[in-house]
Amino acid sequence: MNYFSTRYIYAQNLIYNYKLLCERSKHKIIAVVKANAYGHGAENITRLLAPYCNFFATENLQEAIRIRRINKNINLLVLGYCIDFKKAAKENICITCDNISQLKEIAKLNEKINIHLKINTGMNRLGIKTKHQFIKILKFIKKNPKIILGGIFTHCFDCKNKEITNTQIEIFKKYLKIFKKFNFKNTIIHIGGSGLIDYKIDFVDYIRTGIALYGYLENGVKKIQKISSRIIKITGVKKGEFVGYGETKMTKNKKIAVVPLGYADGIPRNFENLFVLFHNQKLNVIGRICMDMFMIDVSDSKINVGDEVTVFFDASIWTKGTLETEYDVLTALNNARVNNIIVVEK
Numbered sequence: 001m002n003y004f005s006t007r008y009i010y011a012q013n014l015i016y017n018y019k020l021l022c023e024r025s026k027h028k029i030i031a032v033v034k035a036n037a038y039g040h041g042a043e044n045i046t047r048l049l050a051p052y053c054n055f056f057a058t059e060n061l062q063e064a065i066r067i068r069r070i071n072k073n074i075n076l077l078v079l080g081y082c083i084d085f086k087k088a089a090k091e092n093i094c095i096t097c098d099n100i101s102q103l104k105e106i107a108k109l110n111e112k113i114n115i116h117l118k119i120n121t122g123m124n125r126l127g128i129k130t131k132h133q134f135i136k137i138l139k140f141i142k143k144n145p146k147i148i149l150g151g152i153f154t155h156c157f158d159c160k161n162k163e164i165t166n167t168q169i170e171i172f173k174k175y176l177k178i179f180k181k182f183n184f185k186n187t188i189i190h191i192g193g194s195g196l197i198d199y200k201i202d203f204v205d206y207i208r209t210g211i212a213l214y215g216y217l218e219n220g221v222k223k224i225q226k227i228s229s230r231i232i233k234i235t236g237v238k239k240g241e242f243v244g245y246g247e248t249k250m251t252k253n254k255k256i257a258v259v260p261l262g263y264a265d266g267i268p269r270n271f272e273n274l275f276v277l278f279h280n281q282k283l284n285v286i287g288r289i290c291m292d293m294f295m296i297d298v299s300d301s302k303i304n305v306g307d308e309v310t311v312f313f314d315a316s317i318w319t320k321g322t323l324e325t326e327y328d329v330l331t332a333l334n335n336a337r338v339n340n341i342i343v344v345e346k
Contacts (some may be wrong), residue, residue: 013215031053254299
C-alpha cells in the first residue's frame with residue numbers, strides 16, 4: 001500500500017459560497033486567490049469558479065501568470081507591487097498603481113496596459129493618500145491614452161468596527177467624486193475587506209472577497225478543504241515511557257499511531273488539544289508535533305496501519321487558545337506535502 005497525504009477540495013461548497021456572497025452583497029465578486037488561494041490551490045479554485053466569476057485577484061505577477069496559463073479569458077488583477085510592466089501588458093494582467101513614478105515608467109513602454117489605482121483610506125499600506133496626488137495622477141493618465149484606467153479601489157482593514165469602516169467608505173467616496181469630473185470610460189469601482197459583504201455599498205461595481213470564499217468569517221459559508229493522511233505505524237508504549245521530543249511521559253500503557261505530517265506541513269507545533277478524526281472518532285495528538293510526523297493516541301480505536309485519518313477540516317479549531325488567525329492557519333497549509341489532490345465535484 002502507498003502511504004500518502006491528500007488534500008480534498010469540495011467544489012460545490014466553493015460555488016455555494018460564491019453565490020451566497022454575491023446574493024448577500026448584491027454585487028459581483030472579485031475572487032481573491034492570492035497566496036495560492038489562501039492555501040487551497042489557486043489553479044483549482046480558479047478553474048472551479050471561472051464559469052461563475054469573471055474577475056480574480058492575486059498578490060503578485062507570478063501568481064497571476066500561473067492562473068493566466070489555465071484561463072485566457074478571465075480578468076486578473078495584481079493587488080501588490082509590480083515592476084515588470086511589460087510582462088503584465090503581454091499577459092493582459094491588470095496591475096495596481098499608487099504613484100506618479102510608476103505611471104511615468106509605464107508610459108515609456110508605449111504599449112497599452114490596464115491599471116487600477118488604489119486609494120489609501122486609512123490602512124497606510126499601499127495607496128494614494130492625498131487628493132492632490134490623485135488629481136495629478138488622473139491628469140497624467142488623461143495625457144497618456146495607452147494607460148488604461150481599468151479600476152479604482154480601496155481596502156477596509158477592520159470591518160468589525162463599523163465606525164472605522166464607514167469612515168473609510170466616506171473617504172473613498174470623496175475620491176470618487178473627484179474621479180467623476182475626469183469623465184473616464186469603463187473604469188470599475190471595487191472595494192474589499194473581510195466582513196464587508198453585509199455593508200450597504202451601492203456605489204461600487206465589485207466587492208473583493210477572499211477568506212469567505214473558503215468558508216470563514218462570514219455567516220452561512222461552508223468549509224471547502226480537508227487534508228487527510230494515512231497511519232504509517234502503530235506501536236505500544238508503557239507507563240513511564242516517553243513519546244516524541246521533550247518529556248511527554250506516559251502515565252499509563254497506551255497504543256499510539258504515527259501520522260506522516262508535521263509542523264513543516266503547517267500543523268501548529270505548540271497547539272494543545274489537537275486531534276484527528278477517524279470515522280468521526282476524535283483521536284488526540286500525544287507528545288509534541290515533530291517536523292515531519294506526529295503521534296496520536298489510538299488506545300481505544302480499531303484503527304489499522306494504512307487507514308486514513310482527517311488531519312485538517314476547520315482552521316477555526318486550530319486558532320483556539322493561540323494568537324493565530326484563520327489566515328495564518330490556512331496559508332501555512334500551503335506547505336502541506338500532499339501526494340494527492342482530489343477535487344470532489346459533487
